[in-house]
Amino acid sequence: AQSVTQPDARVTVSEGASLQLRCKYSSSVTPYLFWYVQYPRQGLQLLLKYYSGDPVVQGVNGFEAEFSKSNSSFHLRKASVHWSDSAVYFCAAWGAKLTFGGGTRLTVRP
C-alpha cells in the first residue's frame, strides 16, 4: 500500500533563513507527487507538482521541490522564508488515490 511520511511534525526557522521540509513516499511505482499548503482556517492550496522529467520542480511563492527516486523522497525547499510562509505543509502522492502525509507545521520567527 502506498504511504507518505513527513518526519518533522513541526519546524521553526527565522525569517530570511533557508527551508527544507522532508517527504518520503512508499510505493511500488513512482507516483505523482504534490506539495500543498494550508493557511489557518483555510483549505489546501497546491504549491507544486511532479509527474516526470526534471527532478527539480518550481512552484509558487519561490518554493521548489526535488524528486529523488533512489531515496523515495520529494523534499520541499525555499531559499529565504517570510513570516507569511507560516502554515501547515502537506506532501501527497497519487497512486490509485491521493495519499497525504501527516503534515509539517512551519513557524517562521520574525
Added chain:
Amino acid sequence: DAAVTQKPRYLIKMKGQEAEMKCIPEKGHTAVFWYQQKQSKELKFLIYFQNQQPLDQIDMVKERFSAVCPSSSLCSLGIRTCEAEDSALYLCSSSQRKYEQYFGPGTRLTVL
C-alpha cells in the same frame, strides 16, 4: 480565479442531529472528492465522484453519511446522526484529472 466553493463555512450541531454541507466544484471539473481533517492533521479520504457517480467510498460513509452530486455544479455531504467524533474540517476538492486536485476552504463542523 476559478475556485471550489464550500458552504457553510461553519456548522454547529447537537449530538444526534443531521448535518449537511455543500460543495460547488470548479467549472469543468468532473471529479469531486470529500475528505475529513481533524486538528490540521492528515486528510482522510471519504468519497469520490466521477461525473456525478460515486465510484469509491470508505465504509464509514456507507454506514453513516449521505453523499450525492445532483448536478455537475453541486455536491453535498450529509451526516445522518452526528456524533462527537464527527467534529472536523470537511474538505471538498475537484479535478479534471483525478490526481491534480483543487480544494475548497472547507466546512468546519462542531458537534456538541
